[in-house]
Amino acid sequence: MKVLNSWLHELLDAPVAPEAVAAAFDDLGTPVEEEVRLGEGLDGIVVAQVLALSVHPNADKIQLVDVDRGDGEPLQICCGAFNMAVGDKVPLATLGTTMPGGMKIERRKLRGEWSNGMLCSSRELGLGDEHAGIKVLPPELVAGTPITEALGIEPDVRWELEVNPNRPDAMSVAGLARDVAAKVGVGFHLPAPPSAAASIGEPVTWASSGPGGRSTAALPGGGELTIDVAAPDGCGRFVGRVLRGVDATAPSPEWLQHRLTELGMRPISALVDISNYVMLELGQPNHPYDLAKVAGATLRARRAKDGETLVTLDDVERTFTADDLLITDGDDVAVGIAGIMGGAACEISDATTDVLLEMAWFDPTSVSRSSRRLGLRSEASARFEKGVDPAIADLAADRFCQLAAEICGATTEPVQVDVRGTLPERPPVPVRTARVNALLGTDLSSERIAELLAPIGFATSLLEADVQVVTIPTWRYDSATEIDVVEEVGRHHGYRNIPNRELTEARAGRLTDLQKERRGVRRLFCGLGLAECQPLPFLAPGQLAAAGLDPGGIELVNPLVAEESVLRTALLPGLVAAVAHNHARRQLAVGLWEIGHVFLPAPDGQVLPDEREHAAVVLAGRDATAAVEAWQVLAEQLRLESPSVENAEVPGLHPTRSGRVLVDGVPFGIVGEIDPAVLARHSIGERVAYLEVDLGALFGAPRRSPAYRQISRFPSSDIDLAFEVPEAVSAVAVERTLAATDPLVWSVKLFDAYRGAPVAPDHRSLAFGLRLQAVDRTLTDAEVAEVRTRLIAAVEQAHQATLRG
Template identity: 50%
Template sequence: MKVLLSWLREFAPIEGDPYELADHMSDLGMAVEETRILNPLEGVVVARVADLRPHPKADRIQLVDVEIENGDPMQVCCGAFNMSVGDLIPFATIGTVMPDGMEISQREMRGEMSNGMCCSAAELGLGSDHDGIMILPEHLETGAPLMQELGLVGDILWDLEINPNRPDAMSVAGVARDLAARLDVPFEIPEWTVPSSGAAEDLASIQIDDGVLCPRFTGRVLRGVTVGKSPLWMQMRLTLLGMRPINSVVDVSNYVMLELGTPNHTYDLSLLPNGHIGVRRASDGESITTLDDQERMLQPNDGLIVNEADEPIGIAGVMGGASTEISDTTDSVLVELACWEPRSIARTSQRLGLRSEASARFERGTDWQINVTAVQRFCHLLNEVTPGGIEIVGEVLDVAGTTPDSISVPVRTSRISMLLGRDFSSEEIRNLLTPIGFDVENTDSQDVQLVTIPSFRPDTETETDIAEEVARHYGYGKLGATVPRSPDAGHLSPQQKLRRVIRQVMTGAGLIEAMPNPFLAPDDITKAALIVEEPVRLLNPLAVEESVLRPSLLPGLLTAVAYNYSHRNMGAKLFETGPVFEASEDSSGLPLETEHLAALISNADAFAATSLLKDLASTLKLEFQLTNVDGLAGLHPTRGAKINIGDTEVGSLGEVDPAVLRSYEIEDRCAWLNLRLDLVIEAAISVEGVSYQPVSTFPSSDVDLAFAVGEQVQASEIEMTLRKAAGEELQSLHLFDVFRSGQLDEGVRSLAFSMRLQAKDKTLTDEEVGVVRQRCIEAVESAHPASLRA
């Protein structure tokens, strides 16, 4: 919403520094996005076009002689052709600095002198019209400074951001009311009176069939209406507030809407059989051709204006119909000033894509009590701007639907003080509320006042809402600042701490955290060779490429690595933590959402993933068991394993399927690790704080054993057997060498393990170590196709 100081001042004697006034409006919740002191345009004067002739050497410009005062006409070259001899136009004389900073100088254009510039509205910062030179009204004085003639000298334009709960501030008068209260100056909406004659009842009638849809419908019959141009002052105000001047009737309509916040509509009365207008909701299958000549299909909740034959002639509050449109031949007009159910307007305008200045106001709720004033203002203005005036017929036609009840709320001074954190007195509250239209009465209780909410504040309903009004007008910034303290210490949960630890393990291992798009294209799933029966789809995606919620972190990380490869960042090592989605529902009906950790290490084989898992295991004090599995979805068919913690499967690792990598144009091997982060964290929590083993003070003995083991046996199985056989003296065990060679039997590789043995209570003798060694060898050889290598 834009407001102009001169217009505000028609309602309240507002004065002050433009920026201080802007601060006040922002502090009242009408955030000022721009304060513009209208450019005085020194050097721009009213000039008369004395002659027009073609430029001898150029088609796109013409030569114009302009006359200022009584001097000799001056020649200008001009690129616009919309003016005629005798027109008054704005003329920038030599030396004028235009709003865009350009200085006007004498110039030669293809051999002809140009001694100034004829200006469009846009060039002057007075509107958006670039199409031609601004044609000024006849009555202006030639040679006079333009802005002074327009009455705009020193005027200030503010652009305000109005919150959806402030329909009152969608009008010049409403802004003036709020600001006047802050500045402690009087505010008043004038009662415009217009002379009328005859009786309107014979000419028009209004019938409301749905009082909820239409709480009030006010109309008036006007005769002798001619559609012409509105005066320049009106055009200027409309233009500055962001509306395009059209013609006198439309301009008056828009002016009243901007001024009082009341959208309105005009009907050509001669096109309304018997002058009858009805209001009802649409039924299925109805349609209407609107003012823009579009056929619109209607739905049962849409509000409709109908004629005597019950045919739609307008969509209530959204757009009028073509069949009753004002035209050049119009003489009699019915002006409509109605209130509409906000929800209905919101739904209809949204569905039809017809959001307008009018629907924006109806959606928020217009003031039903200002109808008559607004209708009078309409008549008053149209009478003023129509040459020879208009005839206003009879009384105001005013039909009520279901008008809202006036709401009175008991307001506790103690409660307001508590909510705002400052001790207010009842009197202070009354003095803050009364100037903005709230009626405040005493009650039997000293703490309680009865506050009646004005009709232009439909958003305000409760004691808490009133608290906001009190705070707003007192000033949020003056309330003070206190800091409440939680009775408990602040902390992260064990899960949150462990998630951070896990991320640190990842970065410690050289991985970079990525945040790929969680939305996938449907074919991303097959591109990554994943098998997902029913992925979670978006109902209203922005694009089909972003229509599926990821069932795995793999496609996103592959896309990220591929992006890096295409930008010569080979060897990217990325990880991500975050939820993946499955269509199957959890207990509350939501899709299943589980938090995963995934790492994709390019230019690395599967062991990069196992190393990462070992780092995690060591930090979290967890034991992960790997089981080689062929053909895991998305993984290299012979380089993949599932990961368990005890009986619980928690993920998988390996390398990405070479075919998948090819489809992403990644030329290197990529190691892949995927874990159910939630399960890993729970497991890590369960082993936290497990008691420690005292460090033995006795010397340890090392035993190395190498076995020739059939390829069908996992190294981890041998390790498990050794661990069991070694017994409680085993302090550590790890695989330290693997080799394959022609010297070994076919299908067999050598696995060498290093064990450290240590007793808690004594030095192990050579004999005792020998016994354990022998036990281990026998256990492995008997349990597996394996033999000790000499």
């Protein structure tokens, strides 16, 4: 919302410095996003009259203009615009002027002809965006008059404010003025146009709902006006008036055009401009129809029929559903979308003489839903969505009629038809002084609270000791409960006046065990020399398949781009892409890791996906063994119970160099090398080792107890055993058998694997080093030999292995 200091001050009882206004906006939760100083730098610009126009002898796009700058003497100007005629009044920047944009005007030659100043467009004057031609001034102005005096331009300030959804009042100049006046302690008044019509019906409060229905009144000027609210749930109030004898061709006055332009609206025609002016000033969107085009002088608010259509003012045909609220005429033909945009058919034109004026209150939710569904937002819908003041229609109608009389010579029929639908209930709210202070951390008295609330229209009366009944003003649709009032008290008391307090309760802050372990895993991966990366969790369609995985991932309904439309089911696709990115830049052998969420289909009966935290390590330029080693140190770090690896074909990984990682026989992830087919699809020309585990599950996997195993004081004995083992038997299985056969075995280490003669085909030789030890004695040779025999027997029996000679 934009606002002018001059407009604001029309509604304030005393002047307030612009700096104080801006500070108040910030403190009140309508912060200033932009401040522009207007009407500065126009000294030296005067009204001039065009005396003669002639062709520039050496240029097509420049003409020579002789002007009178007030002294009667012709002054030659070279001008690139051709939109003025002899006799027009135009703004002239005289020699020596510094323009609002900073340009300095000097006497100079253009293609051989002297130019003694510059004729100005609106934009060059800082008076709008118009730059197509020179600004032609009203003919009654006198040549030589300074432009500021001629146009009544005074220095002004324009603020652009951020307005939150809970401040419907801040969508109008009046609402902003009321809030600022209360904050800085000056009086506030609404505009007071003469009352143009005798209203039928009671003054409006939040509680004054009606059943809707039809109301017709005879117009003294002839005919009848009918308002029909057929959808009282969508239209809380509908006020109609008729204006006669309108000169629709009368131009809007400069001041009005100027204000609309500054607040970001384009001047169109006097009636449309007045309509917009009233909306900006009082926050009441309204719509003037050409009465002659409204069948039966009737406006009706009803729900649309499915598939019903209307061409709106922007010449787009809109199609509706039964949820949308339409305005129709006496033939029940649509003439507008309630609260959003009027139709093209009943638009005001130069031929319009009689106007039917609509001032209504439409349900915020209804307008919001239609606006969103149609993809059509307007200044009107923005206001109705937040909740317009249902009581302001009478004043807004009077204001419209006042301006239409002044500008277009309109006379108003002294009749107002006012039909009530459903308005929301806003019963008075009991507000406890103790509650206010308990939430704000203040020590305000009931009287002080009342003083803070009164100027913004929250009327209070004392119910009992330190409980006040607060009436919510009609312009605060957002407010309904005690906490809303507490916020208003806080806002106007000032957040900066609330003293800081420290939390005093002693508490032990800590990370959970899981969070500490996750940090440990991060450090471990760093210790492997790897860099953490955080690629987007969104994948392109086909990216899962390209990584060799099941192509089915959960999809976004409304992705930003198709390349980011699928939720990852594994970290693998993102990390393969990461390696490919680096590989393409000749950054080989990169090592990366990631810990992040993956999203699997929702289990039956669940709304949310099966979301898991995975950890992955990718080692370009390394073979599968590097990934297995990474798993082994991870398992060691987490003290996993019986961690192991089993060879297996795993989607996305190398068919013969990959497998699963297990804890106590249960799989928790995959390990190995990335499938050469996947690497080829990503143009990666090096082996890539890969480990991905379900970290969240791993944190819950069985752990070794950190129990102490006694260290022997006696010498140990080492033996080496090599077996010929079938390929189908994993090395881990043999190692486990060796470790479990006798308690005298302190440690088992695989130190060699050999394939080839004389080892039988489909077998390999696995060589283990074992250290035997007893805690209470030195082992004798006989004891060692006995254990060795049992170890050999155990392995040969369990694994179809044979001891090598």
